[in-house]
Amino acid sequence: MRMLTRISLGLAAACLAACTNMSGSNPLEVLGRKINLGLATEVPFLVPARNADAAALRSLTIVSSGQPLTQEVGGEVEALLLKLKIQEKDYYEKLKHGDPIPIAQLSENNLDEMGRRHATAGVVGLSRARTGSSVSTSREERTVCATNKTGKCPKDQQVQRTVSCRTTQASASVHARVFRMSDRKTIFVDTLTANTSQHVCDGDNYTEALTAQQLEAQAAGQLAKLVAQSVAPSFELRPLDLKAADAKVPPARLADFNAALNFAKAKRLDEACTRFGELYDDLKESAALTYNMGFCEESRGDLLRASQSYRRASELNGGPDLAIDDHLRQVELQLRQSPAGALPAMNGGGTLPNLDAKSTGKRVALVIGNARYEVKALTNPVNDAQLMTSKLKRMGFDVTHAENVNGARLGSLVNDFSARSKRADVALFFYAGHAIQADGDNLLMPVDNKKMQSIEDVREQGGLPLGLLLAKLDAAGARARLVILDACRNNPLPATSRAIGVGDGLSALPKPASGSLIAFSTEPGRTAEDGVGKNSLFTKALANLITTPGMPVEQVFKRVREDVIRDSNNKQRPTEANSLAGDLILVPAK
DSSP: OOOOOOOOSSOOOOOOSOOOOTTOOOEEEETTEEEEOSOOOEEEEEEOOSOHHHHTOSEEEEEEBSOHHHHHHHHHHHHHHHHHHHTSOOOOSEEEEOOOBOSSSOOHHHHHHHHHHHTOSEEEEEEEEEEEEEEEEEEEEEEEETTOOSSSOOGGGEEEEEEEEEEEEEEEEEEEEEEETTTTEEEEEEEEEEEEEEEEETTOTTSOOOOHHHHHHHHHHHHHHHHHHHHSOEEEEEEOOOOOOOTTSOHHHHHHHHHHHHHHHTTOHHHHHHHHHHHHTTOTTOHHHHHHHHHHHHHTTOHHHHHHHHHHHHHHHTSOOHHHHHHHHHHHHHHHHOGGGGSSOSSOOOOOTTOOOOTTSOEEEEEEEOOOOSSSOOSSHHHHHHHHHHHHHHTTOEEEEEESOOHHHHHHHHHHHHHHTTTOSEEEEEEESOEEEETTEEEEOOSOOTTOOSHHHHHHTTOEEHHHHHHHHHHHTOSEEEEEEEOOOOOOSOGGGGGGTEESSOOOOOOOOTTEEEEESSOTTOOOOOOSSSSOHHHHHHHHHTTOTTOBHHHHHHHHHHHHHHHTTTSOOOEEEEOOOSOOBSSOOO
16 A cells, blocks of 8 residues: 655745735835845645535544545545644544545445535545556757866766656546535535656756656545645645835834734734724725735635735736736636635535524624715615624624624625624524625615725725625624615615616525525615615614514514505515525524
8 A cells, every 4th residue: 555645734934925024124116115034934824625525514524435545545634634723723523533444436325425424514525536657758958067076067068968857747646525514415526636747868967767656655645635624614724925015105104014014024924914904994095005905815715805805906016026926827717717616615504403592602793884985875775784793792703793883894804704703503694784786796885985986996905705704704604694684775885887787776686595594684685775774674674673582583584574565555576595404493482
């Protein structure tokens, strides 16, 4: 049996750009900006999995067929994923290596049985593994020293000779399948292949020629890492590559900017990024700060937002910049290579059947009310958010309440909420404010919308894609996820935007991930009234009914729909997209 070389999932440093050391003392002017030279601090970066559905599973059983190679690869994959459970992040609740199944191909019945036996959310099945190699020969013209002199060869002794060369290529492949227990479905299936090669010519004394078997063993080791990267995120140490403040950061804010840099140097990147986010609310014209925001988003694995921030930083910079250009190129390459892995899973499903969330379970909520828009301000969203916050707190929710949120803060609030939602019984997101649709994409709008003239402006200036929000909540792994949008008001963009596909209201969604319910204040493509009183019709009805003892949430929203239809004279009809498994009762019966 081959011995596979252990692979460190999180300790390989990958330098993406020329790196700035914040602790250096000798500044050098490069392209009009000052940087400090020296060895850079390394900080952890989240690398999204290539398959987002599999990455949402929080417990796995690794099962291999009876082939020796699948057992070796399976054991190595388990070792790699254990680093996510123990070292890099507390990601997995359980990891098991099931007994080998002595068949050539694992069936869904086999995987289902193994998942139930080990009580895990998913099963990774490995089968049909094989290795192979080939050798080809060629001849090359080389410049050599006529006297076989070591070291530098004088020009008058250099001659051209034809040498024989040998290229050895080796590969290892395995058929991988991920079976999700929540809905008994295969969510990932592929034959993964790793390749290695070596080219050696006569006279290459500095290169040790490897045998085909040795190269096959190398390929098998790479194969285990490829499987792990396909089904789970990973963490890598990468150089800290933040920028010092530029001229757009006023002297009064330099201390705050430098304090954030000091947190980053101390390897407290989360705290540094939080402080950069607070500064960004007022300093959006700073190329350095915008770039630092992109670096923070990239480190969190939020590649879409990182790409947007790097592009904006490049525009603000007004010219080429080595760090900005390198990071933008790397992020967009990752997005092209693995678009599904750019986001957490959209269809994970760890929800348990017959869920009855009692008041003792962990409940978290994020409530946002956006009313004070720079263009087309609204009346009631802040009142709606305050009413919902009051109700949810009385129901035992740990609530983060925010009002009149700009683009920079909107993203950070959602990131913080998804982190708080980890292993929660219920995670609830409520939003009241402007939202728009374009080509099936729904975006929640921040209040700083004065410069937003198109859907591209909304995306680039902090608009929150609904799909991104759902993906983050799904990946966080709460047992039940409720997203409530009192957001189908009029489109605040210029009328010309309608000619390019931007419309009023929100677009319909496909069935959400298992364990989710998404509630809209009105039908797809329709607008809702801001409200003639203190609150909107939808929020008023929801607040009255959500605390009803013993009522499942599906029944709550059915009653809300009835009340809103009646009070609006049939002009407004709330809708839901529901994939909850079992009854979710927020207030137990008395």
